[in-house]
Amino acid sequence: MQDSECEACVKIIKDGGAVDHHSAARELRRAAVVAIARNRDEIVGVGVIKRARPWYAARIAERSGVSFQTDMKELGYVAVDSEHRRRGLSSCIVSALLSTHDGQLFATTDDAHMKRTLEKAGLLMKGKEWYGKRSQLSLWMRG
Numbered sequence: 001m002q003d004s005e006c007e008a009c010v011k012i013i014k015d016g017g018a019v020d021h022h023s024a025a026r027e028l029r030r031a032a033v034v035a036i037a038r039n040r041d042e043i044v045g046v047g048v049i050k051r052a053r054p055w056y057a058a059r060i061a062e063r064s065g066v067s068f069q070t071d072m073k074e075l076g077y078v079a080v081d082s083e084h085r086r087r088g089l090s091s092c093i094v095s096a097l098l099s100t101h102d103g104q105l106f107a108t109t110d111d112a113h114m115k116r117t118l119e120k121a122g123l124l125m126k127g128k129e130w131y132g133k134r135s136q137l138s139l140w141m142r143g
Contacts, residue, residue: 001029009036009046009077016079018111018134024077027051032073035096037080037089047078047093049101060108064127064139068106075107075123075142078114090114094121104143110135 001009006028014021028034030051037045054070061068075097080089094117098105107118110132115125123140130137 001034005036005043008043009034012043012046012081013077013079015082018079018109018114019077028077031077033097033100035093037084037093039084044084045078045080045089045093047090047097048076049097049105050074050076057106060106060139063130063137066127066139066141068141069104072104072106073101075105075118078117090117091120094118098122098142104141106142107140108132108137109140110137115140 009028010021010025013019013024027050028048031048032051033049035047036043050073052071052073057068057070057072057074061070075094078090078093090113098121107123109115109118115138118140119125123142126139126141
């Protein structure tokens with residue numbers, strides 16, 4: 001991924017407001033898989049399958065009350081720029097990411113639209129919700 005592409009993706013993630021864009025800037029290049037949606041040459045959406053982060057997965061397992069293997073990868077950073085939202089791009093990004101990975105995955109979200117997207121993609125909500133930076137977060141899992 002080129003620097004300019006990474007910067008464009010981080011800007012979209014930051015504008016989405018759901019996750020810490022500083023963390024995204026560090027982790028984006030380390031992701032196992034990156035999916036980018038484009039409108040011509042412009043990046044308008046992004047999503048990733050993050051590398052396994054056992055310390056983070058353990059924290060999510062504790063907060064949700066769901067025991068799972070901490071070497072599980074996370075589906076995340078799914079964001080679409082404001083001009084291209086509500087056109088099905090997040091579903092396309094999630095579908096593209098899931099098609100690259102056969103194993104178990106987890107995701108967390110507090111966004112109602114993303115919850116519907118994850119549910120349509122076959123992920124199931126597990127455990128209890130917990131309070132995050134913006135509102136109640138939930139754990140979603142595949143496999």
